[in-house]
Amino acid sequence: MSYSKPKFKEKYSNFINGKFVPPVGGDYFENTSPVDGTLIAKYPRSQKEDVDNAVDAANAAKDAWGNTSAAERAALLSKVADIIEENLEEFAVVETCDNGKPIRETLNADIPLSVDHWRYFAACIRAEEGSATELDQNTLSMNIKEPLGVIGQIIPWNFPLLMLSWKLPPALATGNCVVLKPAEQTPSSATLLMEKIADVFPPGVLNIVHGFGPEAGKPLASSPNVDKVAFTGETTTGQLIMQYASKNLNPVTMELGGKSPNVFFNSVMDEDDAYLDKAIEGAVLFAFNQGEVCTCPSRILVQEDIYDAFMERVVARTEAIVQTSPYDVNSMVGAQASNDQYEKIQSYFKIGKEEGAKVLTGGEAHKQDGDLAGGYYIKPTILEGHNKMRVFQEEIFGPVVCVTKFKDEAEAIEIANDTLYGLGAGVWTRDAHQLYQIPRAIKAGRVWVNCYHAYPAHAPFGGYKKSGFGRENHLMMMSHYRQTKNMLISYDKNKLGFF
Amino acid sequence: MKRVEITDRAAEIVKQLKAKHGDLIFHQSGGCCDGSAPMIFEKDDMYLDESDIFLGEVEGVNFYMNQDQFEYWKHTHLTVDITEGRGASFSLEIPLGLRFLIHSRLLTKEEDAFFNMKA
Numbered sequence: 292m293s294y295s296k297p298k299f300k301e302k303y304s305n306f307i308n309g310k311f312v313p314p315v316g317g318d319y320f321e322n323t324s325p326v327d328g329t330l331i332a333k334y335p336r337s338q339k340e341d342v343d344n345a346v347d348a349a350n351a352a353k354d355a356w357g358n359t360s361a362a363e364r365a366a367l368l369s370k371v372a373d374i375i376e377e378n379l380e381e382f383a384v385v386e387t388c389d390n391g392k393p394i395r396e397t398l399n400a401d402i403p404l405s406v407d408h409w410r411y412f413a414a415c416i417r418a419e420e421g422s423a424t425e426l427d428q429n430t431l432s433m434n435i436k437e438p439l440g441v442i443g444q445i446i447p448w449n450f451p452l453l454m455l456s457w458k459l460p461p462a463l464a465t466g467n468c469v470v471l472k473p474a475e476q477t478p479s480s481a482t483l484l485m486e487k488i489a490d491v492f493p494p495g496v497l498n499i500v501h502g503f504g505p506e507a508g509k510p511l512a513s514s515p516n517v518d519k520v521a522f523t524g525e526t527t528t529g530q531l532i533m534q535y536a537s538k539n540l541n542p543v544t545m546e547l548g549g550k551s552p553n554v555f556f557n558s559v560m561d562e563d564d565a566y567l568d569k570a571i572e573g574a575v576l577f578a579f580n581q582g583e584v585c586t587c588p589s590r591i592l593v594q595e596d597i598y599d600a601f602m603e604r605v606v607a608r609t610e611a612i613v614q615t616s617p618y619d620v621n622s623m624v625g626a627q628a629s630n631d632q633y634e635k636i637q638s639y640f641k642i643g644k645e646e647g648a649k650v651l652t653g654g655e656a657h658k659q660d661g662d663l664a665g666g667y668y669i670k671p672t673i674l675e676g677h678n679k680m681r682v683f684q685e686e687i688f689g690p691v692v693c694v695t696k697f698k699d700e701a702e703a704i705e706i707a708n709d710t711l712y713g714l715g716a717g718v719w720t721r722d723a724h725q726l727y728q729i730p731r732a733i734k735a736g737r738v739w740v741n742c743y744h745a746y747p748a749h750a751p752f753g754g755y756k757k758s759g760f761g762r763e764n765h766l767m768m769m770s771h772y773r774q775t776k777n778m779l780i781s782y783d784k785n786k787l788g789f790f
Numbered sequence: 791m792k793r794v795e796i797t798d799r800a801a802e803i804v805k806q807l808k809a810k811h812g813d814l815i816f817h818q819s820g821g822c823c824d825g826s827a828p829m830i831f832e833k834d835d836m837y838l839d840e841s842d843i844f845l846g847e848v849e850g851v852n853f854y855m856n857q858d859q860f861e862y863w864k865h866t867h868l869t870v871d872i873t874e875g876r877g878a879s880f881s882l883e884i885p886l887g888l889r890f891l892i893h894s895r896l897l898t899k900e901e902d903a904f905f906n907m908k909a
Contacts, residue, residue: 320885320887336885445878447822447878449822449823474823475878476876503884504879504880504881504884505880505881506885508878508880509880523822523823524821524822524823524824524878524879525819525820525821525822525823525824525825525826525827526819526821526825526856527817527818527825527829527836527879528819528824528829528880530836531835531880547821547825548820548821548823548825549822583823584822585821585822585823630875631827631875631877631891632875634873634875635827638891638892638893638894641893642894642895642896645894645895646896679862681863681866681894684862685820685826685862686825686826688822711858757820757821757858
């Protein structure tokens, strides 16, 4: 079965104060599909004035919204979940068109997971409580959680609706108003969502402003009228946003990517069974979402005594990947999201080869015919080398994995941690001791053990080292969007006696 | 000898951006999404200190990289180029529908001796 490019309007607007409004300056940019290079639609090229209007609307709405009951907010979040679910196929096709990822993924991962994140935080906010402690017989300390106010959120293009659904629900559930800027490569699913949920929240609670980073992202990140900024992206922009936040003394959370090791111990090959099959798939998950995942398992570490046998199976499985039209439900790897990513990945092939990496499979663009000739396709690629090579150290953000071998546990840990980043890691073993000890020794915020690339709403996600700080998902996320109001109450009728 | 150079077409864009924004710097980003690419900002927009390594000047613009990242890059020669594209960072060329990118090659023996074996 195959889908086709969905219909779009000629141009779209920002969503500010409950209404679709065109950009003040009247400028738009053209958004194209990486599937075939064709035009999708025009989106607002917003400037500071548009961002300020959205921030003002959010500030005007924050007191009333912050005082709504948890039950009320949860009901609205659930409503959003239901609306996305009812239109799952429509969202999936739009996402595939805008991002280039295969329809198989949007139908089964991006959109259903988005639905679940809205539902999860609707549930969390109902179940959660503050705390009270009797400090002594006459003194009660009461902790009330209050919203921060207005949140600025800047999201990436690799999972457009899912990243939106990671960021919005916890901020809204906790009583904040939000101004969100989608990535300029992928503005479509956020816009479709606003069309479907335009009347769900009171005006000003949720605002979407489109535009370019230097023109719209920077004014949002540096606005003195925003109380917190949450960002997913890369290190230099992360550093800039922290600078702006330091001027406003605002909190920030940062998710900045990684170079995640996926470690395979020799026991995985003790049997040729379902588990080994799962482990091989686990290694090939580097190609998931065209490798455009912050946690892409982009370094495979294999114990030396199984290296040849294991990699033979991994290469064969990689070469069995079907890469046709992203609209075809059988296609497993789609298009890279933009031309510059496509070029960047190929520049890494060049430096990788120069540094002496051996291409085990792939290593070049994947030319497609007909309508897809204008798209940005890369063959899933395995490079063999050592961990000091640049291809082992930098996030390529393509379907590219670098593989090397290790002798023992100590060397596995050393290589795994020899990276600037610490977002994700995978550990594969049948050894009960390694199952616990190795993940504990790896400096990363998420270690998948005998699995990879699962992102349940109920498990906290975030980075160590240069991968950032703060967590996403899980109810602990709500603390990132709130102040603690401590009320210290005396029930003692008697004075202190000082004055 | 230079560690970092720039193609003519990229230099042309740098000239345009300088005319519009004044003094600029390049900072090489790492990490996900639009990372692993050079970004260009107004000179005073980004706080720099001794943890930012100065690699050289291209078209009158200083090129910097974080020290930790430099450790893994210092054996390579960089060329700043430009391509059609759309980044989501704050880099100033993005509204032009263009993105800077880096082409790398290994330093020659002479270059490596010159840059990395001093003292």
